[in-house]
Amino acid sequence: MNKKIQRSLAVVSAAALVFGVAAAQTSANAAPKTVYIAYQGPLSGGEASTGTDEQNAVKYAIKLFNAKNKAKYNVKLVSVDDQGDPAVAGTVAPGIGKNKAILGVVGPAYSGATIASLPFYKAGGLVMISPSATRVSLTDSGSPDFGGPVFHRVVGKDDLQGPALAKYATQGVSNAKVFIFDDQSSYAxxxxxxxxxxxxxxxxxxxxxxxxxxxxxTDFSPTIAKIATSKADVVIYTGYYSQAAVFIKQLRDSGSKAIFAGGDGVFNQEFPKLAGASAEGSRVTGVGGLAGVSTKLEADYKKSMGVSSGVYSVESLDAANILLQGILKGNTTRAKMLAWVKAYNGKSITGNTIKFSANGDISYGLFAGFTTKNGVLVNTGIVK
Amino acid sequence: MFAVLIDQFWSLTIAGIALGFIYVLVSLGYTMVYGVLRMINFANSEIFMWGTFGTIVTSRDIFGYTQTSAPATGPKLALVLLSQLLISMAVAGVTAIFVEYVAYRRLRAKGTNRLATLISAIGISIVLSELMRLLTDSRPVGSPRVLEKIILGEVWGANLRLDTIITIFAAALIYFLLERFVKLSRMGKAIRAVSMNEDAAKLMGVNLNRVITTTFLVGGLATGAAGFFYITVFEYTKFNIGFTMGMAAFTAAVLGGIGNIRGAFYGGLFLGLLEVYASAVLGTQWKAVTVFIVLVLVLLFKPNGLFGEAVQTTRA
Incomplete structure (x- = not known):
């Protein structure tokens, strides 16, 4: 771009900003105050379904809030698409970090993208509540990935999920012989x-x-040969659903009847769709979902949003509600909002008490067990 | 450590041979083009990926199979499989010709250096994979099961599964036919003539452009057939699967001696078996390491690969 044009554009945008703010101030007395919160997650690309589900839950929470507090506040959502990819997150996060109008972020959805966004949000003092970033190091103050003081999450981290998955995978198997494999990712x-x-x-x-x-x-035959030699009766995979689908087909085609189990990376309705009949009976741990909390709430959600709730909808609703309650209490600066979240003590829609530890973790981590039945992952309740 | 190898030797061997034959067909796409043009066709990996989609689209959209429908039987099975094979070969063949037209022909006509075509080939491969990414919304695509994976019998404790057996025999047959074509047909002779000496071949009245297009087509057909076998065995594809496959097939071609058709055959089979054995014995995390150590060792002692270079050495 030509320098002259650049300069004149800068002037125009600065003028727009001044007039915009002025316009907002004059109308503030009469109209409800407009405040912004953001959702960050994958809204396009291969992981888009997770982000879209989460964002819908945030939109739902905002819709309820705005309807209830029409006179005082008008909360608007800023969508931040990081494609679940740290490289993309690193390019979108600086703008969000600098935009002081945004009071808090629900997200990011994924741990890798969270780590890439952290420096910018820390610099901006922007509070984050992730519904689904489960990596342990994010709340480990000794780790370089540590997200304090801005990072919080309303989902149980992986060191809570691991034991839940171990229990669920071996349920009903006495003296279980377990074969475990991962996909070499920083999650698995x-x-x-x-x-x-x-x-x-x-x-x-x-x-x-x-x-x-x-x-x-795509060729899992060496792994399957190892499973056959090890005589395992339970196979646990800690990677993601698309690979799990390829693997389970090959495992069943080899004639193996071993129980197959996976973590929340496999927890996606695409898994049984991709794997077809081979996925039947697979055991997957994941978060409970709205319908598991209340069928009435789920019905209202569907009516309001036009679609059923998806993965991490409970966590996304909880995260959004914490920020919205903060707004209602008048915490309309970033510093106040951060203090509000740090001191928060309230109820999740599941009935659990949400209270963050100094490092940003909640005290509980609930993982539900899902089993594939007739091509759908069916909730079998919280793993205890 | 070796317990798996001893216990599962024949299962692993059969799987390795089936995988090896898929590598053989894809590496033909690299070797043919290299033999004639002395250039690496980097887009071949994406030609393969388009072939896999050709297979799935045929069963899913033309024949209406879904994830839940029952596998085909009898003459219907033969019809569906054969159309899948032919359509995926056709898709890959047409894509290969397209690549030649867009990335090679004009640059060749202008007499640019080899690096320019290298970049244009990488460019077109990015276009092909991104286009598929947009078409599929970045999602993995599962293939409906057309061929029931019946276990035909057992040999030394290993299951003989119908899909692997079909892959091994049909891929061997396709390789054999292509090799005969290059060896015996008039066009095959022209291909070999160009690979030996382009100028001399031109002086003898060989139509250079036609020979090069045919070379791309033959490589594309082999690669497309590989796409069909890949889907029949693994039933899964995604816009980015080309990269891993292309890397493996290119390695196979170099192992056997790039430019040499027979080299692609032995290189592909060797690589398939090596990968499977190495993963089973050392763990899958050591697969790539082992493969490249072996590749470096082979090139150390035989810089032109196991079977030397060039299409012209495949004489009758």
Whole structure:
């Protein structure tokens, strides 16, 4: 761009900003105050379904809030699309960090994208409440990924999910012989570790084999050969659903009847769709979902949003509600909002008490077990 | 460590041979073009990926199979499989010709250096994969099961599964036919003539453009057939699967001696078996490491690959 044009554009936009603010101020006395919160997650690309589901839940919470507090506030949502990709997050986060009109972020959805966004939100003092970033290091003050003081999450982290997955996978199997493998990703490798330590607490269970398979693999025959040799009766995969679908087909085609289980990376309705009949009976841990909390709430959600609630809808609603309650209490600067979230003590829509630890974690982590029945992952209740 | 290899030796071997034959067909796409043009067709990996989609579109959209429909049987099965194979070969063949037209022909006519075509080939491969990404919304695509994976019998403790057996025999047949074509047909002779000496071949009245287009077409057809076998065995594709496959097939071509058709055959089979054995013995995380250590060792002692270079050495 030509320098002259650039300069004149800068002048125009600065003028627009001044007039815009002035216009907003004059109308503030009469009309409800407009405030902004953001949602960040994958809204396009391969992971878009997760982000769209989460954002819908945030929109739903805002819709309810605005209808109830018409006179005082008009909350608007800023959509931040990071495609779940740290590289993209690094390019969108600086703008959000600098835009002081945004009081808080629900998200980011994924841990990698969270780490890439953190420096900009820390610099801007922008509070974040993630509904689904489960990586342990995010709330570990000794780690370089540590998100304090701005990062919070309303989802149980992986060291809570690992034991839940270990329990659920081996349910009803006495002296379970377990084969564990991961996809070499920064999500799957630590989770496999937490599953392994979780299995130590399951009576009689032993780990009879492991493997680590690049996430570009389509030929799983060596892994399947190892499973056959190890005589495992439970196979746990800690990677994502698309690979899980390729694997489970090949495992069943080889004639193996071993139980297949996966973590929340496999928790996606696309999994049984891709894997077809081979996915039947697979056990997956994930978060409970709105319908599991209240069918009435789910019905209202569907009526209001036009679609059913999806993954992490409960967590997204909780996260949005914390910010919205903060706004209602008049915390309309970033510093006040951060203090509000840090001191928050309230109820989740599941009835649990939400209170953040100094590092940003909630005190509970609930993972539900899902089993594939007739091509759909069906909730079988919280894993206890 | 070796317990898996001893226990599952024949299962692994059969799987490795099936995978190897898929590699053989894709590496033909690299070797043919290299033999004639002395250029690497980087877009071949994406030609393969388009072939896999050709297979799925045929069963899903033309024959109306879904994830839940029952596998085909009898003459219907043969019809569906054969159309899948032919359509995926056609898709890949047409894509290969398209690549030649867009990325190679004009630049060749202008007499640009080889690096320019290298970049244009990488460019067209990005276009092909991004286009598919947009068409599929970045999502993985599962293939309906057309061929029931019946276990035909057992040999030394290994299951003989129908899809692997079909892959091994049909891929071998396609390889054999292509090799005969290059060896015996008039066009095959012209291809070999151009690969030996382009100028001399031109002076003998060989139509250079036609030879090059045919070379791309033959490579594309082989790659498309590989796409069909890949889907039949693995039933899964995505816009980005080309990269891994292209890397493996290119490695196979170099192992066997790029430019040499027979080299692609042995290189592909060797690589398929090596990958499967290495993953089973050392763990899948060591697969790529082992493959490239072996590649470096082979090139250290035989810089032109196991079977040397060039299409012209495949003489009758």
């Amino acid at each position: 490798v630590p989770l496999a570790g937490y599953v392994t330590s979780g299995l130590k607490k399951v009576a009689g269970a032993t780990v009879v084999g492991t493997d680590s398979v690049p996430n570009t693999t």
